[in-house]
Amino acid sequence: MPTSVPTAASLTNAAKALPRSFPTDVVHFLENVYFGNADLLLVSNFLEAAKTLAAAPNFKAMKNKQQAELHCVRCHDTFTAETNGPTKCVIPHVFDTEPTFTGEVSGYEKVYGYKAICCGSVELEEEGAGNDEYRNLKRIGHCYKGYHTTDAEEVEDEQEYNDVNIRRCKLDKETKECMVLCIDGENPVFDWQVPNTSDYDDDDDESIYL
Numbered sequence: 574m575p576t577s578v579p580t581a582a583s584l585t586n587a588a589k590a591l592p593r594s595f596p597t598d599v600v601h602f603l604e605n606v607y608f609g610n611a612d613l614l615l616v617s618n619f620l621e622a623a624k625t626l627a628a629a630p631n632f633k634a635m636k637n638k639q640q641a642e643l644h645c646v647r648c649h650d651t652f653t654a655e656t657n658g659p660t661k662c663v664i665p666h667v668f669d670t671e672p673t674f675t676g677e678v679s680g681y682e683k684v685y686g687y688k689a690i691c692c693g694s695v696e697l698e699e700e701g702a703g704n705d706e707y708r709n710l711k712r713i714g715h716c717y718k719g720y721h722t723t724d725a726e727e728v729e730d731e732q733e734y735n736d737v738n739i740r741r742c743k744l745d746k747e748t749k750e751c752m753v754l755c756i757d758g759e760n761p762v763f764d765w766q767v768p769n770t771s772d773y774d775d776d777d778d779e780s781i782y783l
């Protein structure tokens with residue numbers, strides 16, 4: 574009689590129910606609990622099973638894929654499927670360098686506004702031009718926060734590319750590597766700090782876009 578094989582769905586649920594602390598728990602158990610041979614055998618069986626699974630070809634192939642370095646077509650950072658997450662792709666707003674007086678005064682200082690040139694939806698407010706006293710920097714948040722992606726069509730469909738802080742990849746002709754720089758999260762970012770389109774231009778009209 575063949576042994577009945579559990580379904581992937583039931584195993585998925587059981588795997589999800591495993592506490593994340595399990596490996597730590599096992600170490601704690603071995604180091605802190607007075608145990609007998611039966612306990613040692615249980616731990617040994619568990620570790621053997623884990624080792625066998627990790628060495629299985631399909632499992633190894635899955636891990637390799639999860640750990641392969643990928644290029645994000647939105648922020649141009651390197652990531653892996655394993656480390657990707659809902660807050661990993663972060664792109665700051667880019668503000669116009671020229672402040673405009675908002676008409677508001679706070680204490681002795683006039684309040685100036687710097688418009689976001691990326692999405693146009695927010696204005697950074699500073700108490701006294703050039704003071705670095707930004708009063709809504711936290712509240713304004715980021716221009717984009719989400720998962721990294723390799724799917725340029727998806728970014729295209731969502732109309733996220735704006736040629737300011739969300740740019741299409743541009744590959745170096747020789748190395749085939751993307752030349753577009755990440756804009757890091759050092760806030761606030763002004764337009765003079767980010768490369769403009771002509772910085773990525775070369776003489777060749779056949780520039781490669783993904």
Ligand SMILES: [Zn+2]
Nearest residue numbers: 666691692716
């Ligand atoms: Zn923005």
Ligand SMILES: [Zn+2]
Nearest residue numbers: 645648662721
């Ligand atoms: Zn990204």
Ligand SMILES: [Zn+2]
Nearest residue numbers: 649742751753
């Ligand atoms: Zn890129």
